[in-house]
Amino acid sequence: MSPQTVPYAHLGSALATDYFFVREQFTEDQWEHFLDTRRFVDREVLPAINEYWEAAELPWPLMRRLPELGLLGEDIQGYGCPGLDPLARGLVNMELHRGDGSLGTFLGVQSGLAMKTISMLGSDEQKERWLPAMARLEKIGAFGLTEPDHGSDSVALETSARPEGDGWVLNGAKRWIGNGSIADVVVIWARSTEDGQVKGFLVEKGTPGFEAATMQGKGASRAIWQADITLDDVR
Template identity: 40%
Template sequence: MSAASVNQGDNAKGDATSHNGLPALDIATAFPQATPATKFPPMKWDYYMFDDLLSTEEKFLRKKVQEVMEKEIAPVMVEYWEKAEFPFHVIPKLASLSVAGGTIKGYGCPGLSITASAISVAEIARVDASCSTFVLVHSSLAMLTIALCGSEAQKEKYLPSLAQFNTVACWALTEPDYGSDASSMRTTATRVNGGWVLDGQKRWIGNSTFADVLVVFARNTSTNQINGFIVKKGAPGLLATKIENKIGLRIVQNGDILIKKVFVPDEDRLPGVNSFQDTNKVLAVSRVMVAWQPIGISMGVFDICHRYLKERKQFGAPLAAFQLNQEKLVHMLGNIQAMFLVGWRLCKLYESGKMTSGHASLGKAWTSKKARETVSLGRELLGGNGILADFLVAKAFCDLEPIFSYEGTYDINSLVTGREITGIASFKPPILSKQSRL
């Protein structure tokens, strides 16, 4: 970034904060009665003592993630969320958690239990949802695809560096015309001497503007089936640009990717992706992880609200003393206890080999819906401060909206579970299904 652009940014910030050119008051000075989220509150949400359900390894990891997130991420998250920029300087801190790669064994990956991996996602999301999305895209989508669908040579080449965050990955499935209907993608892969040529466009791809490794899905022009490819940053014909003006997960750098005659050598085609169904084994695991994001966000909102209601006074008493506020706080608390149990049970089903795609989809759909309710109650409890990112709740309120829609919208995930329990697929309108039979 040039000095000129930095100066322009500083001027713009000054104009935005005050018409008279003065900077805005620090939140601690402007509102001394309550502590902002840059100083994160202690954990108060675990009312049913779920910590007792965790192994020693899982408890240790949970505490480690809490400490790093509260100390290193909480102080900077509002600043970068407002700027819609990624704090690259915190990547080494996230690397120190040793969670990238999650359940993958070997290749420098941590080989965590899925419960430990899920707990780490929740604890990252408790402080900042954007950081949890950054890790999820990198680890539970891109790295997991290489681990489950890659060759031995690909695993050895890419996973060790990704596990240390020395390189960053993204996962490119969604296209401008195909979101929920991802299997109808138009990006193509054409066989040529020594490899493949990819053509097409992807959209909403997290981490894509700076990713070193891009896992890209395309339709094989010979077989008409979906294949997977590893594309390297800077490949000729590859262009990734940032999607601007998001209201949620603003720290996450979602991108539009233009793919124009990008050559991928044979050694970078993922041999385990030969149809769209092969992506489902990745999505099933990632949906378990994504189900824990709303749980973690709700945990953080509850902890902030719990502290806020005891600090903030009106009518001569702390807000925590009012019956209406206590009822809302207890409503939030009950939601979180139920959400945690659903997420924990999902992990145990996966570990026992009993989890189905319907189980994973219901977990993601239901936790994101209950989190919406929980965070909305938190926004009410904070009154005017409920629209300030400084107190986390407004930020979490916005961050939940993209999570409600990605990794399968609430509706699509409901239909996945509905198909499983009824045996009837209802993704396409009946009129279209009827026309296809004519």
């Protein structure tokens, strides 16, 4: 697509202008991701999202479109992920958040937090098991860092991990965990009672001692669910 055919009128209030030659800074591939996401937001998100926001419901039809658009997994290479470069990823997130912060947050939690953690720190077995399914939205992930008393301050993190045999026992609480009550797997960050270091653990839905309750009465980002999570001797 040449610069002359780009719909500049949609870039801002200064219609049909590009004073800083923004378009010239992006490759064709980056710009196509931007335009695909913009069309999705204009044609599908904006006409529908207000009803989900008012009802505090998850916009499942819109969420299911994300893998069809090749967005889940963002910059992860392989495992069925799109391998977006940083600029393409930024353009996509900018457009999704323009449509609705809840939908943009869902992408951020699924891809940028849960999947990215598994991609960077998981074993080969964990990557093979979770990443392809998460890229297809067959599995949903969450990222359990934030706590009731300390927010997202990992230095003050209190959730504990006690070594036991070949595994670990987790105890503690998390709050404001996006996707927490619908996730198939949650990355839980806990402090080892052995060496005091913060470590990451994958906790699957249905694990005994793991409970996640959707938080009610939110005034913002109502079309994504955050959860209170309790961990009681989770193994």
